[in-house]
Amino acid sequence: MQSIMHSAQQTAGLSHGMIARPPAPDALDLLEQFGSSVTVRREHEIHGQGDSAEHCWRILTGCVRTVRLMEDGRRQVGEFLFPGDIFGLDDVAIHEFAAEAVTDVKLRRYPRRMVEALAESRPALARRLRALTLNNLHIAHERMMLLGRKTAMERLASFVLEMDRRSATPGRAMLDLPMNRTDIADHLGMTVETVCRGLAHLKREGALAICRSGVELHDRRYLRDLACEPRH
Amino acid sequence: MQSIMHSAQQTAGLSHGMIARPPAPDALDLLEQFGSSVTVRREHEIHGQGDSAEHCWRILTGCVRTVRLMEDGRRQVGEFLFPGDIFGLDDVAIHEFAAEAVTDVKLRRYPRRMVEALAESRPALARRLRALTLNNLHIAHERMMLLGRKTAMERLASFVLEMDRRSATPGRAMLDLPMNRTDIADHLGMTVETVCRGLAHLKREGALAICRSGVELHDRRYLRDLACEPRH
DNA sequence: CGCAGGGTTGATAGCCTTCAAGGTCTGTGG
DNA sequence: CCACAGACCTTGAAGGCTATCAACCCTGCG
CATH class of the missing domain: 1.10.10.10 (Winged helix-like DNA-binding domain superfamily/Winged helix DNA-binding domain)
Known part of the structure; x- marks a missing residue:
């Protein structure tokens, strides 16, 4: 249920890039060397529906939503995501959902190719990524019951x-x-x-x-x- | 009764028309040595909701449904599964859904521990399993749109x-x-x-x-x- | 033949949507 | 500081879609 741990600094008005690290070491920290920081303003798009899935993101501060549109405009919000959450990792070739900033957000962006390559040599990271995907699947199943019944x-x-x-x-x-x-x-x-x-x-x-x-x-x-x- | 004939390779990502070819090598074949055959009669349970997730299954013939019940009896059928489909692999500790035979079914059953262990040393199998999970997630997302909108x-x-x-x-x-x-x-x-x-x-x-x-x-x-x- | 279970159709009710209007909040500019 | 505009939120009224309740049909089977 609890995905990656929510960093407790969500509320803190920390200046600049000063982010307090969660104390426990995490296999995801291996990605840091390939990450770049991104800021997206409220209501702006992070990636579009159908975009090539070249990156994934981790939220540092703010709230993100994933959105999918049908051709006639009907809209489905897949998830709301918060600090510590990772998105963009579960799409094979293109992003099924768009990702948009609900509030001003600070993100770390990682190239998918690097992530996949690193996972090949780091079983702990591979397990961590699989756990993330399984958790997302679990959430999706909960939501099927919610939406259907x-x-x-x-x-x-x-x-x-x-x-x-x-x-x-x-x-x-x-x-x-x-x-x-x-x-x-x-x-x-x-x-x-x-x-x-x-x-x-x-x-x-x-x-x-x-x-x-x-x-x-x-x-x-x-x-x-x-x-x-x-x-x- | 044509449900017996659902192509065994449909989850293998092969295109639909090709049935007559000799079976393409599949990383999943590595599991065979640990598999045991099971037959379940129509309307009988394969595993229950909340059961310990000790096995996963592959369908040889027949149709299986995954089912989840709320406490007041409301019922959600997660998936209908056909020959070639694998189930029971996406649950961490316990099965979120029960699995029941829609028709008489023939199954191969694999111990999860063996599967996970084998995947540690066989990257091709690990990738295959990840692809299965990602595909299930994709299906779940489609269904969220269906149920919600x-x-x-x-x-x-x-x-x-x-x-x-x-x-x-x-x-x-x-x-x-x-x-x-x-x-x-x-x-x-x-x-x-x-x-x-x-x-x-x-x-x-x-x-x-x-x-x-x-x-x-x-x-x-x-x-x-x-x-x-x-x-x- | 009678029974049982699933399937189908009809009548009614209710939940939720749609359409409409007003209210509240917030940021901006005078 | 106040006025105003626009977006978002809230509430009301009416209608539609789907659920509910009920009855009947159809088929397979002992």
Whole structure:
């Protein structure tokens, strides 16, 4: 469930490139020598849908979404990604999804060829990459159940809890949601209006409060029951 | 009963028309020495949801479905699998889905530990396994779009075309569908009744005919347009 | 022949979308 | 500091798609 560890510095307004490293050594650190830093401004594209899959990225700060468009404009947001998350690694030749900056983001970019080559000689890295892909597959399976079988309210509750788990401070009442309602709707297979009404309902039920750019979680039990996730 | 004849190399990435050739060497053949044959009767379980992931399987003949249940009984059919397909390889510790025989099936079963160990020393096998996982992820992404953004009719058209592509004889008019309507419904996030009505509608439109245990495809263009898959 | 299970069709209900309008927030410029 | 514009958010009303409930059909089988 927990992918690569979220670096705790997401919130910190660190100056320049000063990023506090996670203490534990990680096979992914092997990539650093081939990485280059990239900054992308809010709402700008990192790579397009159908682009040649020449690079992958790791998020240092900010939030990224992966997006896919059908020809008639229907939109699917695949994932929201946060500091520590890696994307662009699971596409063979071209990127199935576009990647866009939800907030201003700082990234490290790695050439896929280098990554693959390095993995050939470093089993630990190869295992790490495989674990990333398997985790993404696990997430996709969860989402299939969500999209295929859950109601709008259940999807919303699941979404809020997942965002909490993936946030820099899971368990805190305050939960930042940097994406807008349209993004949430396209992530959950709903409309903007239904997302709004659902959140309003959760507010009336006392499960959460709606803040400036996020929510305050008041009743996790209620949300978990609603989301059909009794565990934890 | 033509499900027996699904080409064994469909997961090998070979083009669809080539069936008669002598079997191309496949890294997966390395597993054979550790395999054991298993037969499972129609509607019986191969492994349960939550079972320890000690084995993976390759289908020789028949059709398998992967199934996941929510606590209140809601059901999601993850995949329908056919000869040549491999399953049970993408779960880390326990199987997220159960696997059940749609028809009588003949399988080869491989111990996961052996597979993983062999992959350590055989890069070709490791790449092959990674390709399988990536392909499954690709399929999951397609299904997210289907479940999140397509209408019932579009899902049905997509389903029929996918079954055709994965059949032993893609492009043939006759298409066997060994699974029942409930399975199709739970695969597409619909109800049995909506599946029936959708098929009846496609029949009225002249897109297909409904046979004993399958369909006869009459208007692929119509289906492709409906499924939002203009390519091919 | 009767039964059982799956398939099909009809009627109704409800959830969610669509369409519409107003509200709120934020950044900008006077 | 205030006014304003635009984007985003929220809420209301109506409609449509799909689920639900119900009945019937069809087929295979003991």
